[in-house]
Structure formats: structure tokens, C-alpha cells
Amino acid sequence: MLKKWNSLSLIVRICIGLVIGAILGLAVPGWSWIAVLGKLFVGALKAIAPLLVFVLVSSSLANAKGGNMTKFRTVIFLYMFSTLCAAVVAVLVNFAHPVRITLTGIDAGAGYTAPGSMSEIIMNLLTSVIANPVEALMKANYIGILFWAVIFGTALKAAGAGTKKTLEDLADAVSTVVRWVINCAPFGILGLVFDAVSSSGLEIFTTYGELVAVLVVSMLLVALVVNPLIVGITLRHNPYPLIFKCIRQSGVTAFFTRSSAVNSPVNMELCKELGLDENMYSVSIPLGSTINMDGAAAVITTFAMTAAFMAGAEITLPMAILLSVVATFSACGTSGVAGGSLLLVPLGCSLFGISNDVAMQVVGVGFIVSVIQDSLETALNSSSDVIFTATAEFLEWKKEGKELPI
Numbered sequence: 001m002l003k004k005w006n007s008l009s010l011i012v013r014i015c016i017g018l019v020i021g022a023i024l025g026l027a028v029p030g031w032s033w034i035a036v037l038g039k040l041f042v043g044a045l046k047a048i049a050p051l052l053v054f055v056l057v058s059s060s061l062a063n064a065k066g067g068n069m070t071k072f073r074t075v076i077f078l079y080m081f082s083t084l085c086a087a088v089v090a091v092l093v094n095f096a097h098p099v100r101i102t103l104t105g106i107d108a109g110a111g112y113t114a115p116g117s118m119s120e121i122i123m124n125l126l127t128s129v130i131a132n133p134v135e136a137l138m139k140a141n142y143i144g145i146l147f148w149a150v151i152f153g154t155a156l157k158a159a160g161a162g163t164k165k166t167l168e169d170l171a172d173a174v175s176t177v178v179r180w181v182i183n184c185a186p187f188g189i190l191g192l193v194f195d196a197v198s199s200s201g202l203e204i205f206t207t208y209g210e211l212v213a214v215l216v217v218s219m220l221l222v223a224l225v226v227n228p229l230i231v232g233i234t235l236r237h238n239p240y241p242l243i244f245k246c247i248r249q250s251g252v253t254a255f256f257t258r259s260s261a262v263n264s265p266v267n268m269e270l271c272k273e274l275g276l277d278e279n280m281y282s283v284s285i286p287l288g289s290t291i292n293m294d295g296a297a298a299v300i301t302t303f304a305m306t307a308a309f310m311a312g313a314e315i316t317l318p319m320a321i322l323l324s325v326v327a328t329f330s331a332c333g334t335s336g337v338a339g340g341s342l343l344l345v346p347l348g349c350s351l352f353g354i355s356n357d358v359a360m361q362v363v364g365v366g367f368i369v370s371v372i373q374d375s376l377e378t379a380l381n382s383s384s385d386v387i388f389t390a391t392a393e394f395l396e397w398k399k400e401g402k403e404l405p406i
Contacts, residue, residue, distance in 0.1 A: 014252060015105025017137040017186035018193050025197025033273035035195035038256075041188020042179045045262045052174050052265055054149045056282040058169040062164050064278070071277075074392035075284045078230065079292035082384060083331055085226045086294035087324035090218040090301035095320070098309045099210045101365060128384045146286050169281075185253060192256045211306060212369050218298045219376050224245065227294070227384055231391050235398065242390055242406040246270065246383040255375045260289035268322040270386050275405055276393045284392075288385030293331035295377030296344075299366070300327040304348030307362045313352040321352055 005013070024034055031383050069104055088247055129147045130134075136144030155166065224243070231239035249270050254263040271281035308315055327348055345366065346359035366373060 001285040017190035018256075019189075021190040021193030024190075025194040029174050031194075032198075034197070035191050038189070038191030038193075038195055039189050041181075042257055042259075042262060043183055043192065044184070045047065045257060045265065046259070048174065048178055048181060049146055049262055049264055052178055052268070053286045054137060054145050054152075055125055055151035055167070055171045055174050056268070056278075057146065057166045057286060058153040058156065058393075059164075060279045060282040061150060062156035062167055064118045064137050071280055071392045072284065074395060075287075075388055076291070078234070078388040078391060079288060080328065082227060082230055082388065083292065083294050084295045084324060084328045085230070086218075086222045086380075087297040089221050089226055090298040091305065091320045091324055091325075093214055093218045093221070094302055094305040094309075095315075097210075097214055099214055099306050100310050100391055101211060101306060117259075124340075139360055146290065147281075150283075173349060175257075175265075175268070175364070179269065182253075182269065183336035184265060186200075186223075189256045190273055205373040211365065212372050213248070214306075215299065215302055215369075215373055216301060216376060219295055219380050222294050222298065223251075223380050223383070231387060234391055235394055235404070237394075237404060242387060242394075245274075245406065246386045246390075247379070249273075250386050251379035251383035255379040258374050258378045260378055260382045261286075262386070263378070264385075267382060267386050271389060274386075274390055276390060280393060281389050284389045285385050288389065292388065293381055294384055295380035296331035297324075297327045298380075299373060300331060300344050300348050302353075303345040303362050303366055304351070307345075307349045307354050307359060308352040310362075311352070311354055311358065313354065315352070320349060323348055326351065 008016075014063060021034075029190035128141050130140050131139075133148040135141070135142065136148060169322065228239040228243050230344065231237075231242060250263065250267050253266045254260065257263050267283060267285045267288075271285065272278070299382075304327075305315065305320075331344070344349050344364050349359035349362065390406075397404060
């Protein structure tokens with residue numbers, strides 16, 4: 001049975017875990033010990049992911065032979081452009097179907113403090129960048145980890161061949177550990193699904209259903225229409241094989257882990273499977289978990305417009321465009337952990353003169369529907385990290401006359 005289980009693809013095993021978790025969540029919700037499997041899986045990924053990012057980025061830069069700058073520029077442009085497009089799509093969907101919700105009695109959650117302005121977000125980013133590297137690793141501060149990994153990797157370019165080889169071996173060892181953890185994903189997802197279904201049941205699909213529907217439609221349009229258009233126009237090639245592969249292998253896992261940063265090891269494994277340059281993706285994937293935030297931009301825009309509709313504020317086209325731009329840049333300040341985008345909703349609300357008290361009530365609604373909202377958001381964010389990294393790489397391949405694997 002063990003041999004038969006291991007012969008199945010990881011996706012099939014994950015689907016089996018998903019179904020079993022949902023059934024157990026409905027049938028025996030009192031068996032809370034099953035949820036421990038999910039906590040252990042996510043905890044293991046959270047523990048190893050910061051070290052993986054630091055070691056891989058440092059090793060890649062130390063051993064890099066050059067020639068990746070064009071691809072990096074392309075990736076960053078695609079990340080930012082797709083995030084702006086996601087915000088615009090969310091604006092259009094909200095205009096097409098305005099949602100008004102009742103906010104009385106909603107608890108926004110004690111202990112959460114929303115940024116008050118764009119300058120505060122920028123200051124938070126700068127503070128995160130120059131954080132103590134050891135503290136950044138301990139607290140999974142990926143912006144700080146990425147910064148110091150770049151510094152150390154650049155400094156180690158002058159190191160001897162033996163040192164570089166040792167660093168490369170360390171990166172391989174950490175990657176192997178990550179693969180071991182990922183092979184436990186079916187059991188982890190079983191626990192995560194059990195926890196969600198046993199605690200929320202099916203009520204999450206009816207409470208605030210309209211708001212969830214708007215979010216789902218916005219993100220599906222981005223994932224299945226906008227991103228494929230961007231990839232197709234860039235590569236002049238059918239984008240859907242790449243899109244569906246990334247959604248299936250990255251988006252599904254990210255849906256349950258609900259963290260782009262935690263899903264980075266999964267994305268790196270997928271990039272390796274696609275045959276991408278490790279010097280490229282070992283930097284662009286961690287970078288993507290910080291600045292490629294299609295789902296976050298859609299969430300910020302949707303919740304801000306919902307608050308505006310509820311308050312009776314008039315939303316003009318220039319204001320909606322400004323909201324899209326603000327959502328794009330503020331989404332880049334979203335942390336790579338569950339629920340990060342919700343705390344930036346008050347910033348969008350401030351454009352319409354909505355008080356922070358009301359805005360934080362909307363954030364409270366976000367936490368109520370986060371079982372779906374945050375999962376979809378992370379799936380979109382994380383899968384598009386690979387999509388646009390691969391797009392930039394494949395664009396160079398086309399220029400060189402190479403055949404694309406997708």
C-alpha cells in the first residue's frame with residue numbers, strides 16, 4: 001500500500017487528503033486532534049522556508065555567471081503590471097455588482113493595527129529591509145531576508161571555489177529537506193481542510209455570500225483571463241498549459257497553506273520541474289512573494305469599494321483609478337502571511353473619507369470570510385509568481401530559438 005501511495009502524483013495524493021479532510025470535518029468535527037496534522041505541516045514549511053530563501057538566494061548570487069538582468073527586469077514589470085490589472089478588474093466587477101453589507105457587531109480583531117498612510121507603509125518596508133539578519137530569519141521577515149541574502153551573495157562572489165561549492169551543497173541539502181516536507185502535504189492538507197470545515201461548516205458560503213462571490217469572480221477573471229492574456233501577448237504562445245500547470249501544482253497547495261512565503265519552496269520545486277534557471281527563480285520567487293500581489297490588490301480594492309457603497313460615498317472614475325494605483329503599490333507592502341492584505345483596507349477606505357472605525361469593521365468582515373478570501377488570494381498570488389518567472393525565462397528562450405516546454 002505504501003508503494004502504491006508513493007506511485008501516485010502529489011496532486012492526486014493532495015486531492016485524496018482534501019476529500020478525506022472535508023468528510024471527517026463534517027462527520028466527526030469533535031476530533032480536533034486531526035487538525036494537528038495541518039498545524040505541523042504549515043509549521044514545518046514556515047520553519048524551513050526562511051532558511052531556504054536565504055541559502056538559495058545567497059548561493060545563486062555567489063555562483064551567478066551573469067546575464068539575468070534582462071529577465072529580472074521583465075519579471076518585475078510583469079509582477080507590477082499584473083497587480084495593477086488585478087486592481088482594475090476588481091474595480092470593474094464592483095461597479096458591475098455593488099455590494100452593501102451590514103457592519104454592526106463585527107469585531108475587527110484586537111491587536112491588529114492598520115497602516116495609516118502610504119508613507120507609513122514605505123517606512124515599514126524600509127525598517128523591514130534593514131532588520132537584523134538573524135532576527136529576520138527568526139521572524140520570517142522575507143523582505144529583510146531577501147535584502148541580506150543579496151548582500152551576502154554579492155559579497156561571496158569574491159570567495160574561493162571551495163566556499164562557493166560548500167554554499168551550493170548547503171542549498172541542495174536544504175532543498176532536499178523541503179522536498180521531504182512537501183511530500184507530507186496530503187496529510188497536512190487533510191488536517192487543514194478538517195480544521196476549516198469542522199469550525200466553519202458550510203455557513204461560510206452563505207454568510208456575506210455576495211461579497212465572497214465578487215471576490216471569487218474578480219480573482220477567477222485575473223487567473224483565467226487577465227494573466228493568460230499577459231502571458232500570451234508576451235510570448236505569442238498559448239498560455240493555458242503553463243497557467244493550468246501552475247494553478248494545479250502551486251495554486252492548490254497555496255490555497256490551503258494561505259501564505260505566499262510558506263509556498264515558496266513549492267514554487268521553486270515547480271520552477272525546477274519547468275527547467276528554469278535556478279540563478280533566476282531562486283531570487284524571483286522570494287521577490288514575488290513580496291511584490292507580486294494580484295490577489296491582495298483585488299481584496300484591498302473590493303473591501304474599500306464595499307465600505308464606500310455601504311457608506312453611500314460617490315465613487316467617480318478618477319477616484320477608482322486612483323484606488324487601483326494605491327492598491328497596487330500598497331499590496332507590495334503586504335506581508336507573505338495569512339491575512340496581510342486585510343490590514344491595508346483602511347488605506348483604500350481613506351480615499352473615500354471613510355473613518356478608520358468603519359474601515360476596521362470591514363476588515364472584521366474580511367477575517368470572517370478569510371477561509372475563502374485569503375485562500376483564493378494566496379493561490380492567485382503564489383501561482384502567478386511561477387507564471388511570470390517562467391514567462392520571463394521563456395521569452396529569452398524564444399529569442400534564442402529554443403522550444404518551450406509548455
